[in-house]
Amino acid sequence: MTGPPVAAERSVATGVVRWSDRLLDGSVAGLASWTVVFHLARWTGAGRDGALGLWLVVVAGWAVLRLLRPAGPEVTVPSSDAPVPDVRWLVGGLAAVAALVAWVDVDGLWWPVLWAGLALLLLVAVRRSLPSAQPPSSGAEPSPAVPSRAAAAAVLGLALVMAVLSLVMVRPDQDDVFVVNRSTWIAEHDAAFPERDTVFSDDVLPVQRPAGLPTSLEALVGSVAALIRVAAASLAYLGLAPLVAALSVAATWRLLRGLGARAPALATWVGTAFLVLDGAEHGSFGNFSAGRSWQGKVVFLVLVVPTLWHHAAVWGRTGRRRHLRATALGVVAGLGLTSTAVLVAPAVVVAATAATAAHTTTGRARWDRLGWSLVAAAPAVVVGFGTLVAEPQRLGDLAATVTETVGSGVVATFDPLRWLDSGTEPIGVVRMVFGDGVGTLVVVAAALLAWSTVGDRSTRLLLLAGPVLVFCGFLAPGVLDVLNEVGEADAIAWRTVWVLPVPALVGLALTQVRWGHRIRGAVPSRPVLASVAVPVMVLAVVALTGTAITSSANRGTELVWPPAVDLPRPEVDGARGLVDRAPAGGRVAGPEYVDFAVSVLTSRAKATNPRSAYLRGRHADAAFRAEDRRILSHALEHGWAEWGADALVDALDGLRPDAVCLRARPAVGDGGEVAGVLVDAGYRTDGADAACRYFVPANP
Template sequence: MPYSAVRERAATDSSAVAGSGRLAAGGPASRVTRTLDLAVLAGLALFAAWTAAYLLALAGAIPAAWAFWGWVALVPVVVIAVRRSLAPTLAASPVAGPWVPLAVSALLAGLAAVIVRPDLDDASYVVRTTWIAAHGDVRVGDVIFSGGQWPGLPAQTPYLPSIEALLGWVSRVTGLSVGDVAYVLLPPLATAGAVWALWMLLRAWRVRRPAVGLLLATLFIVLGGATHASWGNLHLARMWQGKVLFLAIVVPLLYAACAWLWAARAGRERRAAIAVVGLASVAAVGLTPAAVFVVPGVVLAGSVPGALRRRWADVGLLLAIGAGPALAAGVVMLVAGGTGRGGFVPNAAGEDPWEKVLGTGLPAVVALAAAVVVVAGCLLPERWATCAPGARWTALAAVAAGLLIAVPALYDLAGTVMGTDAIAWRLTWIVPVPALVALLGGVPGLVKGGVVAVGAAAALLVGGLPLWSPLNGATVAAPGTWELPAGPLAAARWAAAEASGERVLAPVDVIAALGVVQPDARPVSSRGEYLEVYADRPGAQVATRLLLQRLVEGGTDPADLARAPEALTTLDVGVVCHRTGLVELATVLEGQGMEVGYTGTDDLVCRVRAA
């Protein structure tokens, strides 16, 4: 079908946003919308500026303190520049009533403040934040075992993400604990921003009935607890992690900026849209290594409307500005860093990426139905047009990318290129699944659209699992609670007070919490994949460490138990925390003169070496 047959509608065409409610340009609701749009873009620009400053410090060009305080001094400059430079492109985007997205933002921010869903990735990421908060230096390698004396993990060297350093410096200069900054303050604020970023995308795509679409997308997110890697668990349930901020905020803004580019009528609007794409790409590098392969895929899908119009100069500029920073980061990691030595996570051969992120229940069926509607919208534009033509082709390109990912041979090839298939499933992030689900709310026709929207909502309500469900490994706690299990956190605090520079042996969940509360903790081990990469390092004693970790995690191998006394002495272990049911290990520890000093919840006891 020729693209001219489905040419982009004018921004002033009210049918492009049917059912959304056009607002007076100078009305209060319009001003609220534009103010929040600019606030989100200002946050994006500020983080991109911080990432640039951080990379200078990481390269040794400036001290870390100069990077942070210089960035602070630039905050008002960046905010003013965003208001003056990016407002034109926002002016071309439709304005819909802000009250539904504001209510959804408040609701999800509130949920982010009370849902506690611990994640063991914090044993690496938040531990780094704690170390930087205490020491200030961002040019540090391993902060888990050696206090920066060993190189960093291969797949994290050089450590290009800047989010942990920013949170660490905020903690350092404010006096707030890292746990309060990362677990209490950030998630509600970032969750509200993520909801508004999705709202900006729905408006940029000129989705019919965008408020209905946003509500469907919200159901898809908050009822996404059935799989660990769902769009819900990688949203408000874990909004303190860089990769989650990237997926929930930056990816929607990238797609929105691409739509602004193709809808722009003036050169100034086009330049502003390209600027947002560039800022989003730089910010993505500062959030996660996954940006290296996700961002190019997003901008490639977002360039399809321009390619169909044969606007090759704009397409080339979009790809260069959008994919350039991410690809450059990949080159740096491959050439100058340790990525070429292999990943630090085990391969996950044979997994289905879409089953991993969607599961096999009704939410997966809803996502599949959204993909069908996208395809139908391009083949039958008059009957199934849920959004503007350019958005339909972008969505179709994203769906096509998702289909390619589902081909086993291509997925295996992607894992080979990336060095490990354990993170290849993140290629699914190229597909903006919540936005596609929102398109189900825009099917034209009162009866047809109502049936589709109600059916999708019913499927999600019946087949979804709330993020706060214990089956999702989550609990609901009072605002201000850290995103760590209460029992291990209490044990970690006791161990941090008692260790006095001695090594601590404990289950991984306790060790993860220990690294958050004590920047100079000396754990025997942590997650096995973190330690195993140092097996060839002289003096690392990795085999001895892993032996003790196996025992404290519940192992009962007689050979390990027989060697445990010597291992405890060799590693100078001063504090041991373990579950009460480990009778054989308790006997060994008592024989070494280690006395119980703490008894807490989760059946945890901690022992300290007798004076």
């Protein structure tokens, strides 16, 4: 009587798994193909609509071939019931290191000491996870793990929750001054893709970002927005963001299934819940999840990195070519999302392949798989070297004399004494991403100890690959300085910790251990209850001691209904008021956050100061009048002229904005001084709202 329901349940769950994986791989393949089409369009001068049309044809062809092709055998996973070896002394040592990192600022010459001990412990763990001297077993592979219908439903529910969270959570981020502005410009201009600045000019001034391969996601959002006739900002915030947030859950779930997690659905919930609670630091994994899931770098972190770990590991384990192709597509997709891909993607691909190939191959077969993994990662390596050529940065020091080079530049980078006392402190990177305290302990301990919760040697080695790359490699003394000296990569070097698939590691570490059996007195007769209670208690402590990404303490985050674009409120209303009052191609001026919203909403009017960091750089020559922009923006924000009324008058005369927003309720005073200067400079009032008092030229 129980046979058919069980079979039906497995059929439903298998269908959810299959379509979830297909949607993930299809999304990554679509991003990869768009990256190629985008750069072909750039190099040939093709227009926006032609490029989008070509991409749609490619995507349709890929989808048809994928649907017609047999699904093939499911990926087999290691057994979750393999005995866990006794590694208590290693676990104790690594746990002590995690506690030190969580609460002590180990900087200066103390970092090399801690690093040496940590590296020794990790390398011993690697040694104990390597295959035995005997050849790999040629016996039958284990059967694929099929989740229950309840588990599949739980994951689908979590994906829906994260999608809704991305819709109702408003946490403005000024990276959108570049990111979403570019999409908006492309949506509003049926022409070739821009190569130069679109924030302050129409593809005229030098672009704010360093030279290198431009990312392509912004162009895709703008092109699709033009096709379906919606605002690019609305498509990014209310379309792309919830889609990526939902897919991130599927990506974590698939990675955990591939790792042979005992309860992958539960682990996915636990890891994702940790992300929601991880909002204390601006650079945290939590803040690079649902709250910013429309940005390319976040798409890379939450979708592409787990995909690379999964497919590269399966390629190393099985040698199936479709996983190698999926790995290569993931690398190319990453290049279209963020410059960080040149550092993270090759490391993940090679490490994951090496970890699993070590247990399933020997001799030439092993080297073949490693070699092909290098081929898959090659696009990122080529782009990285190409960036150095495009922007030589400090490589010019190589042409200097030995005397000149020995204290600076590339040669100085390899001074061993500098390696010991890093200029860019590794502990600073840890604080920037993980913060300190209980939350830091949880995530660092999960990264260092997840391997110890599984018995399969291949999976243990795979789980060790991430922390070895990060802590023994990127955070080794001097390595961050090398990256900065050779490529001025300090702006993205901290993202090397993105090698770690944090939600999967946290979920696995907290759910894989059978707490009801492993902890004395933990009610052995009810292990399921214990396996849920322990993660819940840990997450409760994190919630009580940390900051959730939904908290107002997290840079003023708001939860709103109905869903709204992720722009400052009420400044977004002021931005719309400015745009309505300005002619096409005109300039508007207001407080910085009002200008920020203007730059995101439209490219038809140019904001004076949408982001202070963009008032310097290659585009900021004398004609740019950066200081005048700063003076005017500050006065409109605070209601008084800090540098004097004469300086404000000069700024108005030099910039001549077509519409001006003076903050309606300055923090101090009533803004009368600035209002008077505006009137004396030839402006008249033109209404007010909750955000702004508007001024326009009296004689336009």
